[in-house]
Amino acid sequence: MRASTIRACLSTLEACTRDVKRWFAENDLLLNADKSEVMMIGTSAQLRAASTVNTVAVADANLSSKLKSLGVIFDSRLAFDAHVAVVCKTCNYHIWALRHIRRLLPLDVARTLACSIVGARLDYCNSVLYGAPTSSIQSSSESKIRWLASC
Numbered sequence: 001m002r003a004s005t006i007r008a009c010l011s012t013l014e015a016c017t018r019d020v021k022r023w024f025a026e027n028d029l030l031l032n033a034d035k036s037e038v039m040m041i042g043t044s045a046q047l048r049a050a051s052t053v054n055t056v057a058v059a060d061a062n063l064s065s066k067l068k069s070l071g072v073i074f075d076s077r078l079a080f081d082a083h084v085a086v087v088c089k090t091c092n093y094h095i096w097a098l099r100h101i102r103r104l105l106p107l108d109v110a111r112t113l114a115c116s117i118v119g120a121r122l123d124y125c126n127s128v129l130y131g132a133p134t135s136s137i138q139s140s141s142e143s144k145i146r147w148l149a150s151c
Helices: 003-026 044-049 081-104 107-123 134-150
Strands: 066-069 072-075
Antiparallel strands (some): 066 072
């Protein structure tokens, strides 16, 4: 995609968002610019072509390299590296926290609790990882397999 095509598409997007903002104002609503985020998603070549664009007039929001929605972290290439890293970090935190109370619980209760907490973290929105690069989900898959084997 050429830079001129990208600029034309952004102009259309900006015109559309101006209309949305005007509709909000006419209906006594306010578009919250502080909570508005914009991210370009595309192939490496498309993102290189659009690298000169820093802001988009969608509620005057700056472009983000990552965007979080419903607990899932999206990046501009949809590789999900940041999302997988956060999920693994969260799982490790809960495993570490459970270690402190493990001696107070019977083994079967500890396993059930661990599988419930960690399994829920691994399974939440994992369908968005369909088609993601194998390198992005490798650590998550290995953690999931280890936990499922222990349950």
